[in-house]
Amino acid sequence: GAGVSQSPSNKVTEKGKDVELRCDPISGHTALYWYRQSLGQGLEFLIYFQGNSAPDKSGLPSDRFSAERTGGSVSTLTIQRTQQEDSAVYLCASSPFSGEGETQYFGPGTRLLVL
Amino acid sequence: DAKTTQPPSMDCAEGRAANLPCNHSTISGNEYVYWYRQIHSQGPQYIIHGLKNNETNEMASLIITEDRKSSTLILPHATLRDTAVYYCIVRVAYNDYKLSFGAGTTVTVRA
Numbered sequence: 001g002a003g004v005s006q007s008p009s010n011k012v013t014e015k016g017k018d019v020e021l022r023c024d025p026i027s028g029h030t031a032l033y034w035y036r037q038s039l040g041q042g043l044e045f046l047i048y049f050q051g052n053s054a055p056d057k058s059g060l061p062s063d064r065f066s067a068e069r070t071g072g073s074v075s076t077l078t079i080q081r082t083q084q085e086d087s088a089v090y091l092c093a094s095s096p097f098s099g100e101g102e103t104q105y106f107g108p109g110t111r112l113l114v115l
Numbered sequence: 116d117a118k119t120t121q122p123p124s125m126d127c128a129e130g131r132a133a134n135l136p137c138n139h140s141t142i143s144g145n146e147y148v149y150w151y152r153q154i155h156s157q158g159p160q161y162i163i164h165g166l167k168n169n170e171t172n173e174m175a176s177l178i179i180t181e182d183r184k185s186s187t188l189i190l191p192h193a194t195l196r197d198t199a200v201y202y203c204i205v206r207v208a209y210n211d212y213k214l215s216f217g218a219g220t221t222v223t224v225r226a
Contacts, residue, residue: 106158
């Protein structure tokens, strides 16, 4: 079946502009996660959505970052007033549930470059 | 504060089995062993996971020692497309959803 999809695959923007990154999780997956990965670095957790529960936003690096998940499916990560240090690959993952044995399946990522 | 130790790199001949070791000597009873890989410029790909029994799927086999302090991921017939960084992580599956990868093992499959 279809995996996690993300758009755009690449985004180049100017410092100070806002960007929106989209994630379409695997159909039926109730949990959705955003991570980012800077060049040569590991995964950095950003935010987690599970069903109708309040999201875990503990990983968002600043108040310029926000995310929504509409209808328990598609999610949008918004970065306002982008800075050069925001340049990274933004990864979305989904899982069927958050419980024993759940596995996160990743999308291909959005490569963001802030000039 | 790494919970797992993996060799930094290894080479494998195409068509041969690739055996990737991982040490997790401080693993606790409710932690699973997960393997992911990341091919260059792609998102991480789930491979397999297990608790204490050996596991096999269409991609790989996972052998966990009886004391659970180490494990081996086996790619039975490596292909050039298996060249990637392979990450071994241990995690309590429930409520432990913030994945974190260490340096992993860079596997290069050579023709």
